[in-house]
Amino acid sequence: MLIVGILILSIASFNSCMVVNGKKHTLDVIQYGAKGDGKSDDTQVMGTILGPKRNDWGKECSIMLIHFFNISRLTLEGSGVINGNGEGWWDRALQFDKCNGLKITGLTHINGPGPHIAVTDSNDVTISNIHINTPKESHNTDGIDLTRTNRVNIHDSPISCGDDCIAIKGGSNFTNISQITCGPGVHGISVGSLGGHGAEEYVENLIVKNCTFNGAASAVKIKTWPGGKGHVKNIIFKDIIINQTNFPVYIDQHYMRTPEQDQAIKISKVTFSNIYGTCIGDDAIVLDCAKIGCDNINLNQINITSINPKKPASVKCNYAHGKATNIISPRGNCVTKKQN
Numbered sequence: 605m606l607i608v609g610i611l612i613l614s615i616a617s618f619n620s621c622m623v624v625n626g627k628k629h630t631l632d633v634i635q636y637g638a639k640g641d642g643k644s645d646d647t648q649v650m651g652t653i654l655g656p657k658r659n660d661w662g663k664e665c666s667i668m669l670i671h672f673f674n675i676s677r678l679t680l681e682g683s684g685v686i687n688g689n690g691e692g693w694w695d696r697a698l699q700f701d702k703c704n705g706l707k708i709t710g711l712t713h714i715n716g717p718g719p720h721i722a723v724t725d726s727n728d729v730t731i732s733n734i735h736i737n738t739p740k741e742s743h744n745t746d747g748i749d750l751t752r753t754n755r756v757n758i759h760d761s762p763i764s765c766g767d768d769c770i771a772i773k774g775g776s777n778f779t780n781i782s783q784i785t786c787g788p789g790v791h792g793i794s795v796g797s798l799g800g801h802g803a804e805e806y807v808e809n810l811i812v813k814n815c816t817f818n819g820a821a822s823a824v825k826i827k828t829w830p831g832g833k834g835h836v837k838n839i840i841f842k843d844i845i846i847n848q849t850n851f852p853v854y855i856d857q858h859y860m861r862t863p864e865q866d867q868a869i870k871i872s873k874v875t876f877s878n879i880y881g882t883c884i885g886d887d888a889i890v891l892d893c894a895k896i897g898c899d900n901i902n903l904n905q906i907n908i909t910s911i912n913p914k915k916p917a918s919v920k921c922n923y924a925h926g927k928a929t930n931i932i933s934p935r936g937n938c939v940t941k942k943q944n
């Protein structure tokens with residue numbers, strides 16, 4: 605049975621968190637149609653949800669603007685706007701926890717102070733045709749964060765924000781991302797960061813294709829901390845257009861310039877294919893792997909040139925094993941066959 609609820613909100617300020625099916629909080633939008641009973645829900649957001657100022661907000665629930673918890677087959681759609689009101693005191697605007705079969709489509713998210721959409725512990729998620737537009741000065745505002753979430757499809761959405769457009773974090777499996785325009789902003793589509801404080805984390809089966817990156821510090825990236833455990837495997841970045849990006853193709857296993865440690869997350873089977881455009885720094889490709897090495901790295905059909913004609917784009921590798929074919933620019937190849 606499909607239950608259709610219409611949530612029309614135009615709230616200038618309210619005194620409590622909005623939690624759907626949460627435990628301790630007060631304003632419960634289940635009454636607007638979202639049911640936490642594992643049945644289908646269809647919630648429309650029209651008008652504007654405007655985040656309140658800090659003083660208007662209950663103290664005990666100051667990390668998420670709206671928290672959806674344990675709802676199956678929730679659809680959140682409409683032409684609405686979620687305006688985080690530029691205040692930097694909560695972590696994320698929309699948090700979806702244990703929401704299997706989640707669909708988010710057609711919303712515009714502006715001026716959020718933290719990650720706009722965070723999905724954790726959910727399966728079968730589709731996010732499409734959303735717009736995220738936050739000034740890049742808003743630090744640490746990721747567009748979409750995925751954690752321990754399987755079978756995700758994110759497509760056809762422009763995202764500009766203050767950190768990663770999309771961050772694929774530990775426990776993500778079978779993630780498809782396509783037709784995303786990322787930037788202007790700070791970072792692009794990143795796996796990680798993973799393995800902080802020695803954590804054991806896994807990311808597998810990610811395909812990022814037909815995406816454009818415009819003016820950012822990085823475009824497609826895998827970032828891990830020295831000392832972590834686990835692996836990153838079966839990752840494809842293909843059909844990518846880069847415009848004036850600092851580090852377009854980047855594997856960073858020494859995240860935040862952390863020195864090498866004995867243990868590291870193992871990276872293997874990563875393809876960068878059909879990647880075209882311009883970089884603003886010297887380094888078009890950086891594959892800075894841990895000493896245990898990245899294996900099966902496949903670079904194919906790449907033409908990334910520097911916008912500075914006097915400084916040809918370069919490629920740098922540490923312990924990157926695999927092969928490089930049809931590389932027009934940067935010149936040179938430092939991906940090596942694995943020595944056995």
Ligand SMILES: *[C@@H]1O[C@H](CO)[C@@H](O)[C@H](O)[C@H]1NC(C)=O
Pocket residue numbers: 640641642674
């Ligand atoms: C989630 O909802 C299902 C169905 O109502 C329920 O059986 C389960 O206990 C809930 N899980 C949590 C963690 O609240």
Ligand SMILES: *[C@@H]1O[C@H](CO)[C@@H](O)[C@H](O)[C@H]1NC(C)=O
Pocket residue numbers: 755756757778779780811
């Ligand atoms: C991701 O793409 C692959 C290959 O195109 C397809 O087989 C798979 O079903 C897709 N998964 C999702 C979650 O959309």
Ligand SMILES: *[C@@H]1O[C@H](CO)[C@@H](O)[C@H](O)[C@H]1NC(C)=O
Pocket residue numbers: 783784814
């Ligand atoms: C690639 O994305 C653009 C929009 O970003 C779209 O117009 C085009 O059809 C896509 N191409 C493919 C092959 O999906």
Ligand SMILES: *[C@@H]1O[C@H](CO)[C@@H](O)[C@H](O)[C@H]1NC(C)=O
Pocket residue numbers: 775776777778806807808
């Ligand atoms: C992804 O799914 C495959 C197949 O079910 C499984 O073997 C693997 O452990 C999963 N990886 C993660 C990161 O969950």
Ligand SMILES: *[C@@H]1O[C@H](CO)[C@@H](O)[C@H](O)[C@H]1NC(C)=O
Pocket residue numbers: 818819847848
């Ligand atoms: C590329 O980036 C530059 C500088 O940010 C910008 O002026 C230009 O419009 C961008 N080009 C495209 C095709 O987006």
Ligand SMILES: *[C@@H]1O[C@H](CO)[C@@H](O)[C@H](O)[C@H]1NC(C)=O
Pocket residue numbers: 881907908909932933
């Ligand atoms: C590589 O990119 C440069 C700069 O955009 C362009 O002039 C050149 O024609 C491209 N080469 C090929 C073979 O596509």
